[in-house]
Amino acid sequence: MKKLSFLAFILMLAFAATAVAGDPVTYAAKARQLIERGEYEQALDELKRASSLFPYEQSLKVNLALTYTEIAKRDMNAGRYAKAARSLSEARELLPGNRELTLMRGVALYLDKDYLTAASEFKEAGEGVDPLIYLGKIGYDTGDLQGALSYWRRAREMEPDNKMLATLIAKAERELPVESRMDKGFSSMFDLSFDAELPPGLSREVLDALESAYNSVGADLGLFPTARIPVLLYTKRDYGSVTAGPDWSGGLYDGKIRLPIGGITRITPQLRAVIFHEFTHVLIAEITHGNVPTWLNEGLAEIEGRKEFVHPGRNPNLVDASHQLPLVTLSGSFTSMDGQQAGLAYQQSYSMAQFMVNRYGWYAVQNVLKNLGERVTMEKAVAKALSDWSLDLPGLLREWQQALPASAGKAQ
Template identity: 60%
Template sequence: MLLLACLTGTALAGDQVSYSAQAQTLLQGGDPDQAVEVLKKGFSLFPYDLQLKAQLAGALSAAGELKLKQNRYSEAADSFSQAKELFPQRGDFGFMRGIALYLGKDYDGARTEFQEAGDVAPALIYLGKISYDTGDLPGALALWRRAKEKDPDNQSIQALIDKAERELPVENKMDKGYSSMFDLSFDAELPPGLSAEVLDALESAYNTVCADLNYFPTTRVPVLLYTKSDYRSVTAGPDWSGGLYDGKIRLPVGNATTLTKQMRAVIFHEFTHVVIAEITRNNIPTWLNEGLAEIEGRREFGHPTVELSRAAKEDKVIPLSFLSGSFMAMNGNEAGLAYQESYSVANFLVSRYGWYAVQEILKNLRERNSIDDAVAKALSSYSMDLTGVMREWRDSLK
């Protein structure tokens, strides 16, 4: 009996070691999800083995980090939550869960995690971001200043403070308006009817753009209306900029007394960026982002494409690789051609292959595919890739 017990104990110990070794191999091979499954099975058999418990928590955390990189925020939050359940005393698991919730725009859940992290700079930074994103600019500034006291050499905190300090004097004099999905802030001196027209246009944009892209955001969208001088001081954008989306829709309205067709077009354009950002998690080349936004805006107010026609005749069309990054450093003429070309390519995609194909491209981008792979997967039934699309598009210009 004693010998049998010893042999059984040796076998059990060996099984524990084998679960651990198998999981380690999977982790080293970049498959934390499978490692989690192996360790969960082992831990269910040996629930008092602290090494397996710690290894399982680590694998869950690794799986969460991988899902964060893949923009699978709710799944990442679940992985970190499971790790936290195993070791509630480990503050890093809760903090990472907070980041996943914040990126997924679950601000209430994220706030709870960051508050539990204590009065430390990283948590204060994210708490400030939540305040900023939900329209509490003074609260955000106070949190970032406290974070700066904790970490005075952190230049990223100072950049957040500088941005908030530019915006606060302008927003302090703003009135508020609300609709089902939008929180509007506007200069109190603007005509009272203008804000209502803007909210109505935003709701129309929500219905139209979301239907085209088959995606309906549920998080409220902050929108700010500026005088032109305030817009320049807050955004530091180029002179040709007629609007901006940086997590908030920012629109210069100047001395307008009523909503013009041009302004309505800008509203549709900028709201398109809101939807695309949520679908793709910002993994999208600028030409496609701006091109789709131009499609929606030009339905409200069309623009000629003189520069593109001239560039096509002179064989001076801008390569797509040059249109993948920001347009903000371009001068007015360069930007004009960049927007026209982006619109033309995106409109060609929609006209030739339909909105469903574009929706599939955006979904593929959300999965962190490159634009080439995203297009090839979406257009596989046509045996078409981005190179082929561009060849067809150039032929269409002729």
């Protein structure tokens, strides 16, 4: 009896294995369950195994391509653009000619700043509003405003009511008359455009300062970008008309470094400070993909700028003892503030960021930024980066407050 039971058990296992191995639908169903649980890599392994057993089963190829696509979406949401592009290449090999996959891969490559390959993908995706918008963005980011406008105007013909296109076109049309008369300069990592009215030789000194910032700030933040960085030098009059920024603005980074230059013939410590400040924004934007509170962004930029120049009479280590801005205010844009409030916002942001660097080191700050780049909240980014200190964001702020002079107020 025992022998018969054992044989029956072996036969049952063999039958089950045959049923699974002989049924691609079963593999697909299991893979879907894994995907629903977020276990994408396991789903991928399951479908690859099935595809090797049933190489001509089209449904498995479709499911495998969809799994690669889901993995790519996850990586794009987390800012892992190059990895997402590789997954989309795998998906497209399984579903050649799929326009959506081509477009998605183009977007991933664009966000990774691989502009040449991204442009090829968008052109392959065919005539349509989305490919044209991104081709225009590539032109804009690389300094070809005329080409950008050409793509965007074609897209507007297809969608006349597209508000985003209207905004992009208006911005480029505002900048084109100024930039079309600019001269050009280059260094190893920077593409410089500058007003022909500016003193000769100043552009070279600005490029030298940018290269110094590249090395110095890059060492602090642990990043040395490989994509070229556009920089524009304006007269103060043109800077105001192009950027429409607040009167107190001494520079701007919006994907391009924009600096107002006026009344100087040689680079000054003040201008070097602004260059270092704005270049810091370049690195923070690349690390965090824009997911960063303004106080941390501006605070770190102030640290780097103040290494080059500190305004006389300003105590770099003291927040105003009786006036502090709430954290919620410091987390949003400063551009709507008046000059006095903006000054306090920058000083408080500097104080908080400098405390983080002094107390926990640049490595911890780098980890906060990297965590933000994974699209987590500031609270989670700090808690993960400062886990060795058992600190979260409220704990960090309490330690900062305790380090201030006793008469200082409290951020809320």
